[in-house]
Amino acid sequence: MRGMKIYEARRARDKFAMVLYCGAAVLGIVWLLFILFALVRSGVGGLSLTVFTQNTPPPGSAGGLLNAIVGSLIMTAVGVAIGAPIGLLAGTYLAEYGRGSVLASTVRFINDILLSAPSIVIGLFVYEIMVAPMGHFSGISGAIALAIIVIPVVLRTTEDMLLLVPGALREAGTALGMTRALVINKVAYRAAKAGLVTGMLLAVARVSGETAPLLFTALNNQFFDANLNEPMPSLPVVIYQFALSPYKDWQKLAWAGALLITFAVLALSIFARVLGSRKAAQ
């Protein structure tokens, strides 16, 4: 009799725990939907053609986000163009040359920390090395700040992807008399291509939403200006400024911008994941 009671109590406790586990999963999904729903509800009203054709307005007049969108695109492109090759080469060193070496494991360790380091500190760093010496805010320092965030992301995925390439492929290349550099360039990179592209896409997704490192490097700019030596607007910084302003039409634009950036980033990361997982499945 007593045994049955204990058994039933255990069963009941198990049921209760199951409910909690499922509840946690539901909660996670509900939160995501909650955020997306709020974004769509508040953002769609602000979306119109003028968002893409006009510059950010002074308070009280109509306008769009053109200069901010273009600024974001330019800085992201320049940042990835600078950061991705460095990350790619460093990741290559870790996976191809430095296996098991002390330097490689140190770099890997430091890189993992930089991967999660506060991005605002990167902003301060670039302010110290670029903005302060130059004497003014500029788009290029914003791009450099983004590049420093790109490097650890690309390094990590590059190393992981190159380690997945079977050693036999490299040995085959070496047996044909190819030098190490040739084996890496002609064999390893090609075998890992999809994975490497995934890493870059994830890096783009990561930096295109970054705000903190741009606040005091690229600053902001009310006007359309592709000059990297001038302060440059970006979508996240404009959202920050407009959302915290007391003006209703600025807040509306901020929501529209938030909607744009979220869906761009989510689409990119889903695309990257699909690309990555298709490769992994092969």
Added chain:
Amino acid sequence: MWEGHYALLQDHDVQSNVREHKSEQTALADPALKIGQMAYAGSSRRAQVLRAFKLRDHIFHGVTFTAAVGVLIILGGVIVSLVQGSMPAIRTFGFGFLAAKTWNPVTGHFGALPAIYGTLVTSIVAIIIAVPIGLGIAVFLTELCPQALKRPVGIAVELLAGIPSIIYGIWGLFVFAPFLQQYVQPYLISLFGPVPGLSALFAGPPYGIGFLTSGFILAIMVLPYIASISRDVFETVPPVLKEAAYGVGCTTSEVVGKVVLPYARVGVIGGIMLALGRALGETMAVTFVIGNSHNISASLFAPGTTISASIANEFTEATSSLYTASLIELGLILFVITFIVLAAARLMLMRIERKAQV
């Protein structure tokens, strides 16, 4: 083989080489003959080509090596430049900066304590909320979830990690804070108000913004890290251990509590530390909802500030060099704290990886 050498002689670039080699394959009736003709002039060119290959190999090695060392240089550069930038503040305030409570730009007195306090409190609140939920999701994904649901749920949770932090900020300020203010905070006040000890934590008028709201938002942001790392760690638990537990009649929750969690403990703690590192340094989401006032209050409903929010808010407005230097020193403190936390997290995760490989 001779064809290969012939092609090698023709061009320095292997790629165009291979192409050429293919197109000439039909044209060359007797490659050996040609090689014979070329042999005299070729031997020195061949050596030249091989030298070029070797040189390029060295250069490529050097470039990748430089890039790898570059990562270390970035870290060194961050530390050096932050120390240099905060020198005026360090000279003026010394270690007192860490313990001083005043933050007054007008009189030029700066102390880091309120910002450090806010950073720690919001992060701790975030971890307290996120850990049970994150672990729950991880258990759900590894032990309970039907195969068909695994990917969608996993992706949904990871998308939470992909949403830029500024979005959490704007959502937190306009949607979540009013919600908390209206429904959750009054309830918490009535629930904990009469409880001695806890009543101080939940005292004061519900502003909507403050430590608690920031903690909640941070919890949502770090949830995916805890969930996905715990899931990965749970998957390293040898199935045979779980099967043995089921075999002696354990229920699923007992297997989770007595086999999976103890086995994965170090990794889970590593994941939590990683999430803590993220929460400590998170800027934009917190800046929107923390309230930005340099005060220390026992109540979680009170507005406060964090290190990163102070920097984001005040840096471009800092008028004196001492003000700027104090903010940079705050950044340095933040970097040191997160560095220690993240390093500890990595060391723990490395331990579980090694365990999984054995």
